[in-house]
Amino acid sequence: MRILRAADYRVMPWKNGGGTTTEIAVSPDGVGLDDFDWRVSMARVEGSGPFSGFAGVDRTLAVLEGEGIVLDIAGRPPAEVTAASAPLSFPADVPTTAALISGAITDLNVMTRRGRATHSVQRLMVSVPTDIRPTSAMTLILPFDGEVGVTGATSSRLGPRDTLLLGPQAAKLRLEPVRPTTVFVIRIASLG
Numbered sequence: 001m002r003i004l005r006a007a008d009y010r011v012m013p014w015k016n017g018g019g020t021t022t023e024i025a026v027s028p029d030g031v032g033l034d035d036f037d038w039r040v041s042m043a044r045v046e047g048s049g050p051f052s053g054f055a056g057v058d059r060t061l062a063v064l065e066g067e068g069i070v071l072d073i074a075g076r077p078p079a080e081v082t083a084a085s086a087p088l089s090f091p092a093d094v095p096t097t098a099a100l101i102s103g104a105i106t107d108l109n110v111m112t113r114r115g116r117a118t119h120s121v122q123r124l125m126v127s128v129p130t131d132i133r134p135t136s137a138m139t140l141i142l143p144f145d146g147e148v149g150v151t152g153a154t155s156s157r158l159g160p161r162d163t164l165l166l167g168p169q170a171a172k173l174r175l176e177p178v179r180p181t182t183v184f185v186i187r188i189a190s191l192g
Helices: none
Strands: 002-004 010-013 020-027 038-045 057-065 069-073 079-081 088-091 096-100 105-113 117-126 130-132 138-143 148-151 155-158 163-166 173-177 181-190
Touching: 020 138, 020 163, 057 069, 057 079, 057 117, 069 088, 079 088, 105 117, 105 181, 138 148, 138 173, 155 163, 173 181
Parallel strands: none
Antiparallel strands: 002 163, 010 020, 020 038, 038 105, 057 088, 057 105, 069 079, 069 096, 117 181, 130 173, 138 163, 138 181, 148 155, 148 173
C-alpha cells in the first residue's frame, strides 16, 4: 500500500502541446508518453479540439469538474461525458476530437498499452463506510472532492485527489468518508 499525495503529482505538457496534464501514476516509473504500460492522469481542458493519439493504447475518460465534453471518436456516434455519466472507454489511437459543452473541464484519464495491461474505472459516490475487495489487479483509489479515511492492514487518510495504490491481492480495506464524496476505483491488470 502506497499513498500518492496530490501536491507531489507531476505536471507536464500534453503530447499534442495543447495544454497540460497532471500525472498521478505511471508504470514503469519515470517512463515517457510512448513507453508506459499504464498511466493515470488528470487534465484541464480549456478548449475544443483534437485529442492526442497514443498508438496501441486503450483509454478511459471521466469528467471530474465542469459541464462536460462531447467526444467524436472515429467510427462511433458522438458521446457526451459529464460528471454524472459513467466513465467512457475508447481506443486512444483513433482520431478523436472534443467539444466542450459549456466551459472548461477537468478530466481523469486512465490509459493502458494493449498486450501489456487492461483496466477498468468505476465512479462511486461514497457516503457511508464502503469496503473495497482485493482482486488480482493493482487497485488505485482516488477520492476526488472529499477526505476519506482508509482502514485495513493499516489506517491512513486520503485528501481530495490523493491516490492510494494497492498491489494485487492486497487486504480488504474500508473507505470512511468525512462527508459524501466521489471516489474513483481504478483496477489495472498486468498481462506480462
